[in-house]
Amino acid sequence: MLEEYRITGRRASEIAASVERAVGSGELAPGQLLPPMRELAALLEVNPNTVAAAYRTLRERGVIETAGRRGSRVRPRPASTARGSLRIEAPPGVRDLGTGDPDPALLPALGEAFAAVTEAYARAPGMYAQAPVDPEFAALARSAFDADGVPAGPVIATSGSLDAIERVLTAHLRPGDAVAVEDPGWGSLLDLVPALGMRPVPVALDDDGPLPDALEAALRAGARAVVVTGRAQNPTGAAIGAGRAAELRAVLAGHRGVLLIEDDHGHAIVDLPLHTLTGATDRWAVVRSVAKAYGPDLRVAVLTGDAVTADRVSGRQRLGPGWVSKLLQRAMVHLWTSGAVDPREVARSYALRRDALVRALEARGVEAHGRSGMNVWVPVSDETGAVARLLHTGWAVAPGARFRMSAPQAIRITVSPLVDADIGPVADAVAEAAGPARPLSYG
Numbered sequence: 001m002l003e004e005y006r007i008t009g010r011r012a013s014e015i016a017a018s019v020e021r022a023v024g025s026g027e028l029a030p031g032q033l034l035p036p037m038r039e040l041a042a043l044l045e046v047n048p049n050t051v052a053a054a055y056r057t058l059r060e061r062g063v064i065e066t067a068g069r070r071g072s073r074v075r076p077r078p079a080s081t082a083r084g085s086l087r088i089e090a091p092p093g094v095r096d097l098g099t100g101d102p103d104p105a106l107l108p109a110l111g112e113a114f115a116a117v118t119e120a121y122a123r124a125p126g127m128y129a130q131a132p133v134d135p136e137f138a139a140l141a142r143s144a145f146d147a148d149g150v151p152a153g154p155v156i157a158t159s160g161s162l163d164a165i166e167r168v169l170t171a172h173l174r175p176g177d178a179v180a181v182e183d184p185g186w187g188s189l190l191d192l193v194p195a196l197g198m199r200p201v202p203v204a205l206d207d208d209g210p211l212p213d214a215l216e217a218a219l220r221a222g223a224r225a226v227v228v229t230g231r232a233q234n235p236t237g238a239a240i241g242a243g244r245a246a247e248l249r250a251v252l253a254g255h256r257g258v259l260l261i262e263d264d265h266g267h268a269i270v271d272l273p274l275h276t277l278t279g280a281t282d283r284w285a286v287v288r289s290v291a292k293a294y295g296p297d298l299r300v301a302v303l304t305g306d307a308v309t310a311d312r313v314s315g316r317q318r319l320g321p322g323w324v325s326k327l328l329q330r331a332m333v334h335l336w337t338s339g340a341v342d343p344r345e346v347a348r349s350y351a352l353r354r355d356a357l358v359r360a361l362e363a364r365g366v367e368a369h370g371r372s373g374m375n376v377w378v379p380v381s382d383e384t385g386a387v388a389r390l391l392h393t394g395w396a397v398a399p400g401a402r403f404r405m406s407a408p409q410a411i412r413i414t415v416s417p418l419v420d421a422d423i424g425p426v427a428d429a430v431a432e433a434a435g436p437a438r439p440l441s442y443g
Contacts (some may be wrong), residue, residue, distance in 0.1 A: 007035070010046060015054035020063055023074055030076040034064060062175040062197025076194060088387060090396035095417060097426070098398035100234065102269070102374065103416040106349060107295045108340035110331070117330040132314065132323035133157050136333045141288075141302040144267075148274040150286050153304040156314050157324040161263055161289040162188050164303040164313075165227060166196065168285045171312035172259045173198060173224055180218035180226040182210060184377070184403040184410065186234045186263070189227060202405040207371045209233070209240035212247040219251070225259035226252075230274045232266030232292075232373025235403045235412040237354065239266065239372040245275035252280035259309075260284040268293035270372040271347040285309050290332060292374070293341050300328050350374045353415040353423070360427035366434055376413045380434045383409040389433035395426060 005027045009015035022028040034040070037055060041048040055072055058064040066072045090096035138155040145155075158164040169179065175197025181189060183202030193200040201223045204214040210228055218226070228248070231239045240248070252260060260281045264274060267288045278284045285305035290298050303313065317323070335341065354370045361368040361378065370376035380386045383400045390397055390411075400410035411434075418426065 007040060007044070009044065009054070010050075012050050012053035012057060015040075015044070015046075015051060016057040016061075016063075019054070019058055020061070023063055028074050030074050032074040034072045034074070036071060059176045059197075060174065065176060065197075065199065075197065087402070088391065088396045088399065091391075094391060094394050094396050095422075096396045097413045097415075097417060098396050099416075100375065100398070100412075100414050101296070101416055102292050103349070106341075106346050107293075108335060110295070110335075113331045113334040113338070113340070114327075116334050117327050120330065121327060126326040128322075130326070132318065134326055134329040134333065137302075137329040140333060140336050142304070144288075145286065145304055148264075148276065150274075150276050150304060151278050151284075151306075153306060154310040154314070156303045156310060156317070157329055158287075158301045158303050158317075159299045159321070159324055160291065161265070161287050161301045162192060164285070164287040164301050165189065165261055165263065166192060167313045167316065168259070168261055168287075168303070168305065168309060169193075169196060169198065169225060171309060171316065172283060177225070178218075178221065178223040180215060180223035181405075182227070182229060182233065183405045184235055184400065184407045185227075185405075186229070186265075187402040189263075190403070190405065200405065202407070204407065205233070205236065205238055207236070207238050207369055208244040209238050210244075210248060212244075212251050215248060216251045216254075219255045219258060223258065225261065227261045227263060228277060229263050229265050230276065231264065231270045231272050232375075234265055234373070235375050235398070235400075235410075236377040237370040237373045237375055239270070239272045240275050240277075242275050245277060249277050249280040252277060256280075256282050258283075262286045264288045265292070266373055268341060268343045269346050269350060269374070271344060271351070272372050282306065283309055285313075293343065293346060294332070294335055298328060298332070300324060300332055350415065353418050356420070356423045357413065357415055357418070357427060360423050361430060364427055364431035366427070366431050370415075374414055374416050376415060377410055378413065378430060378434060379408055379410045381409065382435065383411055386411055386430075386433045386435070390429055393429045393433070395429050397430075 005022050008018045037051040038048050041051045064072050065075045088098055133155055141155045178199045178201050179193045180203050181200045182205050201218045203210045203218050258281050269292045283306055287301055287303050289301040357376050358368045358370045368376050368378050387399050398412040
């Protein structure tokens, strides 16, 4: 392909624009190796520093990536729906266990909360000069963080967990930087990192969370940030226990300059304690979304972190959306203070279904993982075939490719739509569809 496209330009901006035009038109394909800087400089009859400046601009824009002596390549295009497009649409008559959605029956009614906040809004509408975070919202969120041992720090409201993680990453990292991520892990995060021009580095995990040796290897390989899930890890249900937390903190303590982001995915839907890793690094953030316990469409998450991180995130937020709607924040205050959700009952409901399915699968000789949360992860030898066979028997599940980088093949089953009578038929269908699984853990 490169032989068919001639890079042109005399100035760094012209050279960068030439490459960017070719990438945009498809004349330079993702993964295409660009000429070494000195070689291109000789071809264009310019100083090598000019080409170096052009390549630097392209890296900063996320157009190319450089891997030392292996040279510079056109970066894979960060299709925003790359993993989401792998979702299996359930045809009529097929039960959908692949959504990752919470059980609607466990979500609170919102009418009373919104009626109360709109009545208060009529008396005192929100205005530009007000603080971006409602004081009572911040106090309640901070109290919950304190109860779980999260270090002191300001509270920021964001539009969901992914919004918070993106803001923290971009506050500290630049395109080209490496980010350690769980593998298997949250598909949206695995798409977000390359979309930001950053490089995801997989970290294997087991039921107890990220493996310390794998995290150490990722950090030694140059990862400048790590994103971990404390509880109800999506898709495996892993939860970091006290012992594993101590091991991971010891690893992080040897890399204090690394940015740590904890996604407390299981807050308010699991009954396992949070064993936070914060304090092991100088820069950190903890994110909690209300999506799973109160409803995905609320689009509210709370973020806390060290003073530098919080200041950078809130400062940049003011120059963008400004703040998360105070109506939403105050609605959450009402939901929290009125006890609209009983976290213990929610956790118990998901645990009963999840544990029953894991036991039923194991009784049929099928390896299954689901320590916490609403998902069960089932290693399979052929996930495409397993998904197709399950569809044929009336069940839609999520293919593991949505969540994997280098981890072995698997399928994810969301237990939210299941009732007791479904457990046996689902386990039978999965056992029949999965075939002989390879003797490997999902880490």
